[in-house]
Amino acid sequence: MREVLYYAPTELTEATAILADHRDKAAVLAGGTDLLPKLNYYEVKPHALLYIGRLGLSSIHNGSSALTIGATTTTADLATHHLVQQYAPALAQAARLSGSVAIQNAATIGGNIANASPAADLVVALLALDASVRLLSHSGQRDVHLADFFLGPHLTILQPDELITQIHVPLSPGKTEFLKLGRRKGQTLAVVSVAVRLQLDGDLCHDARIVLGSMAPTPLRCRTAEHLLRGQKITTDLIHQAATQAIAESSPITDQRATAWYRKKAGEALVQRALLQALDKKEVRP
Amino acid sequence: MKKKGVGMSCVLHPTGNKGAGDPSQAAIQLKPDGTFALLVGAVDIGQGSNTILRQFAADALGVPIEKILVSNFADDFAPLCLGSFASRVTLIDPHAVVNAVEDLKRRIREWVANEWEANPEDIEFDGETVYLRGDRERRSMTMDQIAAGANFGGGYNPGFLVGTGAWQPAKFHAHDPETGEMPAVGAISFGCCIAEVEVDTETGVVDVTRLVQVWEVGKAVNPLLVRAQINGGLHIGMGYALTESSYPYWPTEDYAPEKLGDYFMPTFLDYPPELIYGIEEVPHPAGVQGAKGFSEGSSNGPPPAIIAAIHDAIGVWIDTYPATPEVILKALEAKKASE
Numbered sequence: 240m241r242e243v244l245y246y247a248p249t250e251l252t253e254a255t256a257i258l259a260d261h262r263d264k265a266a267v268l269a270g271g272t273d274l275l276p277k278l279n280y281y282e283v284k285p286h287a288l289l290y291i292g293r294l295g296l297s298s299i300h301n302g303s304s305a306l307t308i309g310a311t312t313t314t315a316d317l318a319t320h321h322l323v324q325q326y327a328p329a330l331a332q333a334a335r336l337s338g339s340v341a342i343q344n345a346a347t348i349g350g351n352i353a354n355a356s357p358a359a360d361l362v363v364a365l366l367a368l369d370a371s372v373r374l375l376s377h378s379g380q381r382d383v384h385l386a387d388f389f390l391g392p393h394l395t396i397l398q399p400d401e402l403i404t405q406i407h408v409p410l411s412p413g414k415t416e417f418l419k420l421g422r423r424k425g426q427t428l429a430v431v432s433v434a435v436r437l438q439l440d441g442d443l444c445h446d447a448r449i450v451l452g453s454m455a456p457t458p459l460r461c462r463t464a465e466h467l468l469r470g471q472k473i474t475t476d477l478i479h480q481a482a483t484q485a486i487a488e489s490s491p492i493t494d495q496r497a498t499a500w501y502r503k504k505a506g507e508a509l510v511q512r513a514l515l516q517a518l519d520k521k522e523v524r525p
Numbered sequence: 526m527k528k529k530g531v532g533m534s535c536v537l538h539p540t541g542n543k544g545a546g547d548p549s550q551a552a553i554q555l556k557p558d559g560t561f562a563l564l565v566g567a568v569d570i571g572q573g574s575n576t577i578l579r580q581f582a583a584d585a586l587g588v589p590i591e592k593i594l595v596s597n598f599a600d601d602f603a604p605l606c607l608g609s610f611a612s613r614v615t616l617i618d619p620h621a622v623v624n625a626v627e628d629l630k631r632r633i634r635e636w637v638a639n640e641w642e643a644n645p646e647d648i649e650f651d652g653e654t655v656y657l658r659g660d661r662e663r664r665s666m667t668m669d670q671i672a673a674g675a676n677f678g679g680g681y682n683p684g685f686l687v688g689t690g691a692w693q694p695a696k697f698h699a700h701d702p703e704t705g706e707m708p709a710v711g712a713i714s715f716g717c718c719i720a721e722v723e724v725d726t727e728t729g730v731v732d733v734t735r736l737v738q739v740w741e742v743g744k745a746v747n748p749l750l751v752r753a754q755i756n757g758g759l760h761i762g763m764g765y766a767l768t769e770s771s772y773p774y775w776p777t778e779d780y781a782p783e784k785l786g787d788y789f790m791p792t793f794l795d796y797p798p799e800l801i802y803g804i805e806e807v808p809h810p811a812g813v814q815g816a817k818g819f820s821e822g823s824s825n826g827p828p829p830a831i832i833a834a835i836h837d838a839i840g841v842w843i844d845t846y847p848a849t850p851e852v853i854l855k856a857l858e859a860k861k862a863s864e
Contacts, residue, residue: 420728420730420850422768422789422849423767423768423789423792423795424794425794425795426792427792430850494780495780495782495787497850500851501729501850504728504729505727505728505729508727508728
């Protein structure tokens with residue numbers, strides 16, 4: 240491997256200036272769990288590495304309307320932090336089921352988003368929670384809904400000079416669940432994962448989110464299935480219909496983890512289960 | 526829906542070869558500080574052969590195990606051993622070790638008898654003390670004293686006290702022309718495995734909820750290691766039964782695993798919450814103190830037991846390994862279609 244410039248700035252302005260200088264020749268390094276294997280196999284050949292672990296972006300704060308999570312907050316912190324457990328239990332669950340302990344200690348929420356894997360555990364939960372990301376560049380910042388962030392496998396709207404600095408998770412009421420099916424129980428990538436959120440108004444479903452992982456080129460919000468539930472009384476029949484509809488919206492592929500056929504079969508069962516289990520969960524109240 | 530089932534398997538595992546010739550050698554040296562350096566060829570790949578061979582040497586010498594240092598540091602310098610395979614080391618190498626110890630004792634007898642101008646046959650061992658029969662009060666030396674004397678002199682004759690030993694199972698003899706009988710292996714170990722599973726009929730996921738494995742090992746030289754071997758076998762067996770696959774079992778050749786990370790072994794989370802093991806001991810005439818190997822056999826028990834348990838749970842015989850969730854779901858669909 241040829242020599243690579245290594246930057247580890249402590250100021251955000253410094254970091255964005257470095258990105259502006261190197262543009263797409265720079266690779267952003269946080270936990271490194273996705274980047275380093277790519278470097279080792281020469282799948283990416285950056286001229287510069289920008290380490291963002293010294294920018295003070297590892298924190299979880301409770302604002303009046305949202306949780307603010309710093310981009311370099313680790314998966315382990317998400318799994319164990321009391322604010323995440325209280326206000327975003329589905330995110331804590333996704334973090335707990337992600338990778339190994341070693342991976343959880345290194346991998347960051349910003350990295351999970353930026354890597355844009357269709358199987359990203361945290362992203363599936365974050366989409367069900369209506370999260371948005373803050374993107375910073377030398378020329379300014381913008382907030383983008385996570386649902387608008389992904390373009391395809393490992394493709395996002397993130398510009399070469401932009402850095403993910405924060406993730407905002409709105410404090411909204413609802414019952415949530417995250418389920419993941421892998422090829423084994425631990426240290427496994429999702430064959431199919433699902434996150435749901437049900438906002439109930441007595442017997443009626445006021446609003447719903449159904450998100451699938453590993454079932455499309457990007458983590459997928461199943462909007463038609465969500466619409467089926469909205470304003471309706473939740474019954475087992477309706478849940479089955481919604482699950483069938485959610486799978487109809489998906490477009491999984493066959494890969495080394497499973498066939499598309501299996502993903503659809505098991506995915507439907509998983510959506511049903513997530514909706515039913517969410518109903519039994521304690522309601523999150525901001 | 527989750528369906529429970531129970532399945533059982535019985536395993537017969539050959540340990541040590543016969544016809545091919547299956548020798549091992551060992552050497553043991555009395556070191557200047559009174560400890561013993563045991564050289565073996567058997568490779569300890571984590572199975573614990575170094576530990577049990579120390580046990581055998583300590584036992585044969587009548588000294589604490591701490592006095593035995595063992596090394597198999599390099600094939601170029603180690604005594605010959607055919608290898609750590611065929612569950613052969615526990616059956617064969619202890620013979621070589623015990624023979625080497627007897628040889629060392631003979632050398633020590635000769636050296637001590639020479640010092641005392643006595644007959645080597647009158648020299649007795651009592652743990653770390655060596656004495657002249659009938660005159661223990663006046664004619665007695667500890668191993669430390671012998672070691673210092675032989676290695677450093679100081680009034681004693683110099684000596685290099687090393688014993689060597691070798692062993693292999695009885696010679697191969699041609700098959701019996703009348704019966705066709707042919708002794709192909711050194712010994713056989715027997716195992717039994719019972720698995721309880723829960724099959725999720727909607728996702729095809731199989732959870733092994735309880736597993737019992739019992740092995741007849743001749744003599745459990747080190748029960749902790751025997752238990753670890755049984756549980757280690759479960760790891761390999763569960764992977765074989767449920768997750769590990771390579772071409773042609775992947776969806777297509779393009780997805781064949783390229784590196785170890787792609788090769789799916791179970792994790793601790795996949796282990797049965799309830800894991801029971803048992804050890805039976807029927808001393809085998811071919812082994813030192815009745816010991817024989819068994820360890821590879823313990824990976825053979827779980828796959829058929831798990832497959833039988835799946836059959837008990839859902840009424841389908843899975844005839845391909847691994848029984849992945851996809852294989853299970855397809856089998857359930859085929860069953861439904863045929864009904």
